[in-house]
Amino acid sequence: MTKVLVTGAGGPAGVAVIRSLLKRSGTEVFAADMDGWASGLYLVAGERRRIVPPGRSEGFVDAVAAICAADDIDVLVSTVDAELPPLTARREELSAVLAAPSAETIECALDKWRLARRCEGRLPVPRTRLLEADAVAEDWDFPVIVKPRRGAGSRGVRVVDSAESLARLGEDRDLIVQEYLPGEEYSVDVLADADGRIVAAVPRTRTRVDSGVSIAGRTVRDDTLEETAAAAAVAIGLTGVANVQLRRAADGTPSLLEINPRFPGALPLTIAAGVDMPSLVLDLALGIPLPDRIPFRELANVRFLEDVFVEPAEVLSSPFAAHQDEAVTA
Ligand SMILES: Nc1ncnc2c1ncn2[C@@H]1O[C@H](COP(=O)(O)OP(=O)(O)O)[C@@H](O)[C@H]1O
Ligand SMILES: [Mg+2]
Structure with a gap:
């Protein structure tokens, strides 16, 4: 029996990972979150629910390490950005075994x-500069995008x-100036094996978005989208799963917006299209070789x-x- 602890059980990615792994035979799923009201906790049996401190807090890693030791956890899967660096x-x-890319890959x-x-x-990467005097003085086509170097949502x-x-x-070195990409936006869920070889790249549209x-x-089956996302994953030395966001430039070329080095909230679509990324990541963590290239089909979803x-x-x-x-009782 393989014991897996999934953190971030209250988020859509956490719920999707828990649901996928619950279907896998020989696997016992533990769910953790910082909030007792996190929905995914209640997808697993009572004795396998755990509360952990916030990822940014001092005691986070110690608390998770203690749970892994006490519960004899084999594989730890974190679905929360803030937990990945610590x-x-x-x-x-x-x-x-922590099923996550290297610290260097996460940092990048x-x-x-x-x-x-x-x-x-x-x-293809949109022109990107730190928000500094010489960058501001450059010749830009307006509008441009200004956004945090380390932002989310x-x-x-x-x-x-x-x-x-x-x-x-x-001037603010925590912000970047970026060429505006006017075209359609895609999220590509990418899976790389332990050697960084791309096993799957599944582009999907974000036709309706609610709270990020x-x-x-x-x-969408599209070689250029798949290859561009795969090249981005290889560039950062990805192992495991990341979500590569692309947007088309004025000439239609898909160009890199950002990479989230974790499971995305829209994971159920990628799984239903044929690539069960949580189960494959578990294989990877357990040292089971992954197939060469996993195909997927075109499929739409509503939730x-x-x-x-x-x-x-x-x-x-x-x-x-x-x-x-307090906010609830106030
Ligand atoms: N260079 C850009 N051109 C056009 N739209 C952009 C650009 N950068 C960001 N955006 C818009 O802002 C959203 C959030 O930006 P993103 O880079 O994904 O950061 P995060 O999701 O981490 O906040 C994107 O989904 C996109 O709609
Ligand atoms: Mg984004």
Whole structure:
């Protein structure tokens, strides 16, 4: 029996990973989150639910390491961005295999400026500069995009429509200026094996998005999208899963927006299209060789919320979600 601990059980990616692994024979799934109200906790049996501190907090890695040791966990899968740097930095302290790319790969993916530098010359990348005086003074086609080097969920993304507005932002090395890509946007779920060989690249549209999560879309078979995303994954030395976001330039060329080095919220579509990435990542963590190239089919999806009912006494309490509870009672 393989024991797997999945963190981020309250998010769409966590729920999708838990659901996929629950279908896999010989696997016992443990679910963890910082909040006792995280829905995915209640997809597993009561004795396999765990509360962990927030990924950014001091005690996070120690707490997860303690759970892995106490529960004899074989493989740890984190679906939370903030957990990846601390976990990958201390992966050798874990008794479980951490199913995540290297710390270097994570670091490069989470810094959009570093990522652009790394990928330039290897695949189409929009012109990208740090927000500094000489970059601001360059000749840009407006509008341009200004966004945080380390952002997520579209927070802080601005469309700046003139040189004057750009100059008014001042200098800030935590922000980048980027060529505006006017075309259609795609998310490509990419899986690489232990040697960095690309095993699958599944492009999909984000036709409807709610709170940063794709809620309707379709997979698209397109060699250029697949090869561009694969080249980006190879450039950062990916092993395991990442979500490569591309957007078409004015001439139609798919160009790199960013890479999220983890499972995406829209994972169920990729799984249904033929590539069960959570199960394949588990194979990878267990040292089971992956197939050469896994095909997928074109498929569309829509989603709705689903209810899980539990006895009130069964809902786990968490010291880490106190502020949320206050917000509810206020
Ligand atoms: N260079 C760009 N051209 C056009 N739109 C962009 C550009 N950069 C970002 N955006 C828009 O902002 C969204 C969020 O940007 P992204 O780079 O994916 O950062 P994050 O998702 O980490 O906040 C994108 O999905 C896209 O719609
Ligand atoms: Mg994005």
